[in-house]
Amino acid sequence: MDSIVVTGNGPLSGQIPIAGAKNACLTLMPATLLSEEPLTLTNAPRLSDIRTMTDLLGSLGAEVSTLHNGKVLAMSSHHINNHMAHYDIVRKMRASILVLGPMLAREGHAVVSLPGGCAIGARPVDLHLRALESMGAELELKDGYVHASTPSGRLTGGTVEFPFASVGATENALMAATLAKGTTVLKGAAREPEIVDLARCLRKMGARIEGDGTETITIEGVDRLNGATHPVVTDRIELGTYMLAPAICGGEVELLGGRKDLLSAFCDKLDEAGVEIDQTEQGLRVKRRADHIRAVNVTTEPFPGFPTDLQAQMMALLCTADGVSVLEETIFENRFMHAPELMRMGATIDVHGGTATVTGVRTLKGAPVMATDLRASVSLILAGLAAEGETTVSRVYHLDRGYEHVVRKLEGVGARIERVKAQ
Known part of the structure; x- marks a missing residue:
């Protein structure tokens, strides 16, 4: 497996372009x-998860072409x-479950494997x-698959009450409701x-949706949707x-395409920690x-x-930092698996259930560490930027x-970082 080697070498300076959102x-x-009409996405990120979704859609009969060096999906x-969305593809990525709502809404039936993804x-x-x-x-759940059907051949509008905010469930329901008969709330x-x-x-495609961005979304179903182009x-x-x-190792970096409104709570915490964030014409400047x-x-929250x-x-x-920080994880269990790896680099972290107490140390030391999931992998790279000596991060396929x-x-x-191919 490939690894990434990072050597701490001081402040950073320059610009980093930010890609389109993977989750979006x-x-x-x-x-x-x-x-039935074409949908074209621009500003698409070039990631292995996108390739997996491309394979999944292709297996269902959709045609997906990548244009402009992968940044446009036609x-x-x-x-x-x-x-049927087969296990062999779905197991690679939890977002695969998002084909269920659209398939059911348009075709009236679908069989989708229960998904896989990061172990968090x-x-x-x-x-x-x-x-x-x-x-x-x-x-019906049978042999690891969800067998879904609509007796009348079409979903019907109704009221969906989520006991707590779920991004994926909201997305699946939203897409399904666009073609349902009647109004869905x-x-x-x-x-x-x-x-x-x-x-x-979806509105560009002809859907009738109100209230997105709030806790109550209303969708009036239509008979069909058209194609669209969307960034x-x-x-x-x-x-x-x-x-x-730059917050970890100093310097000043401009993030091209960045917007504070996408991360207001995160920006507030960085400001509290002593990080300056300024909106520029091109994005955000951070030091x-x-x-x-x-x-x-x-505390993590929806x-x-x-x-x-x-x-x-943030833990990295x-x-x-000067003093003691407490991180409370309220969204996913098992999401502190990066803590033991950071401790290999000299960090002082005490984990109890969904709470991690971090006592800042003067400096981290480079060490061989192992990525356990997508976000953990990049946290170890960030820590390596600030550490003395060399940090080798293995299992970086998560990162891709x-x-x-x-x-x-x-x-x-200006970072000293390289990817080392597996021998």
Whole structure:
């Protein structure tokens, strides 16, 4: 397996372009299944998860072409010739479950394997299934597959009440409701920018949606949707990750395409820790105000709160902060698996259940470490930027799922980092 070698060498300087959002793109791609007409996505990220979704859509009969060096996805689902999403593809990525709602809405039946993905907790799909049942779907779990059908051949509008905000379940229900007969109301819906981006795209396709970005979304079903062209929103998690690079090792970096409104709670915490963030014409300029970061307490929450997908990276920053920080993870269990690896680099971290207490140390030391999931992998790279000596991060295939050209982007601002191919 490939590894990434990072050698701490001081402050960073320059610009980093931020890609389109992985999580938004993986949600937008299944929307092609809702229409016979073409759907084109621009500003697409070039990631292994995007290739996996491309393979999945292709297995269902959709045509997906990558243009302009992978940054444009031209899709067409004029002829769906398979209604089963097989385990061999779905197991690679949890976002695969997002084909269920669109397939069921357009075709009236679908068989989708229960999904896989990062080992950061159970993340069950029961909320997805309950939402579809509220729209008249009949579901059966058999041999690891969800068998879904609509007795009348079409979903019907209804009220979906989520017991807690679920991004994926909101997205699945939102797409399914666009072709349902009548009006569907999603209560307790997630509010993430990726959901707003999906709603904007669906409206371009002819969907009737109101309330996206709030806890109540109303969808009036239509008989058919048309094609559209839509730009993928900026990746706020990649943005936040690279904002932490100059915060950890000093210097000043401009993140091209960055917007504060995508990460307001995260920006507030960085400001509290002593990081200066300024909006520019091209994005966000980030630098720390003093030689050391101040300790802060962080609790992950659904949007607009602090993102769980930035918790691991934030922990890397706080490892060398002045004082004691407490990080509480409320979204996913088992999401502190990066803590033991940071401790190999000299960090002082005490984990109890969903809470991690981080006591800042003067400096981290380079060490061989192992990535356990997507966000953990990049947190170890960030820690390596600030560590004395050389840090080797193994199992970086996780990284390829969520960050395009991470070595090139960090090299561009002065980091000493290289990818070493497996022998």
